[in-house]
Amino acid sequence: MTNIEKYNNAFVNSLEITEDRLAGLKYQDIEAWDSVGHMTLVAAIEDAFDIMLDTDDIIDFNSYEKGKEILSKEEYGVAF
Amino acid sequence: MNLLQGKVCLVTGASRGIGLATVKRFAEEGAIVYANVREPKNLDKYYDELSENNSGSVSSVYFDVRDESASKKAVQRIKCEQGRLDVLVNNAGVMKDALVGMVSSFLMKEMYETNVQGGVNMIQFATKIMVKQKSGSIINLSSIVGIEGNAGQMAYSASKGAVAAMTKTAAKELAAYGIRVNAVAPGMIDTDMYRSIGDERMKEQIKNIKLGRLGKPEEVADAILFFASDLSRYITGEILGVDGGAVI
Incomplete structure (x- = not known):
């Protein structure tokens, strides 16, 4: 599985949305991405990439795009 | 009874007193215990003995709870080795006394850095694992003075009051993930930290304990065990006094 597939799966499974809604998605845009959903999403991403x-x-992780930017940081080393 | 058989537990501030008694108690109950101390001491041999003589096991994990990065690495190590974390005991703490007029901002910062911020860091890292497994028990160490206040302990009692408040808040937030958060509030317990107040003051304070004696670290450890185990499976957000009926 590629990194973008892992990343998208974390959103789809944690927030129960379809992949076509991910681009441009922001924190609290949908009911599922509230503060509780955020913790579940973060846990899923950490698990997928084995990071903390x-x-x-x-x-700072306030959108689908911002998340990719954060994961691309040297300390996490996730390339998209 | 093996109340913690196979449960993975992290106990901070485990070099002495309540922390060390908790490590021993957990090992007796079959837990896989990670005992945190700030730096390597002569405890590894004792931890090995606990592992040999009990159904549980004890390993050292060295870090300072004030060091966010080191705390994170320690939790990552546990995740890597065990794949789960069932119990966090936030025991690491410091106590320094000063009268109201003598409380410096440095002293307040010092108390909060370890007793509050250190605990917050640990809760944040531990819940990363617990949220995923949808279970866990977190036990914070508050204090009778955090609830009742005590002359000469403004900084310490404020920090322990904050621990009680953060316990109740975390319990409300984390219940959705099956994570329970409780605290014990020890009274006057016979530890090195408590004895640092001096013999005279200690004698005076014992007069105010209904049971007529200081508590033992093991008696606090038993209360912590209760919260760690499934015996308390329907309890969250509680602050349990372990104080022999002390009045401050």
């Missing part, structure tokens, strides 16, 4: 996000990055 810093608290500041969890706070």
Whole structure:
């Protein structure tokens, strides 16, 4: 499975949305991506890539695109 | 009874007192215990003995709870080795006394860094694993002075009051994931930390304990065990006094 597939799966499974809605998706755009959903999403992403996000990055993670930017940081090393 | 058979537990501040008693109690009940101390001490041999003589096992994990990065690495290590974390005991703490007029911002910061922020860090990292497994028990160490206040302990009691508040808040947030969060609030317990107040003051304070004696670290460890085990499976957001009926 490619990294983008893993990343998308984390969103689809955690927030129960279809893949075609991911582009442009922002925190709290949908009911499922509330603060509780955010924790579930972060846990799924951490599990998928075997990483542990810093608290500041969890706070900054406010959109589908921003998440990719954060994971691309050197400390996490996820290439898309 | 093996109340914690196979449960993976992390106990911070496990070099002495309540933390060390908790590690021993957990090992007796079959837990896989990660005992946190700040730096390598002569405890590894004792931990090995606990592993040999009990159904559980004990491993050292060295980090300072004030160091966010080191705390994170320690939890990652547990995740890597065990794939789960069932119990977190936030026990690491410091106590320094000062009268109201003598409480410096440095002292407040020092108390909060370990007693509050250190605990928050640990909860954040531990819940990353617990959220996924949809279960877990977190036990924070508050204090009778955090609930009742105590002359000469503004900084310490404020930090322990904060621990009680964060316990109730975390319990409300994390219940959705099957994670329970409780606290024990020890009274006057016979530990090195407590004895640092001096003999005179200690004698005075014992007069205010209904059961007429200091508590033992093992008696606090038993309360922590209760919250760690399934015996308390329907309890969250509670602050349990372990104080022999002490009045402050």
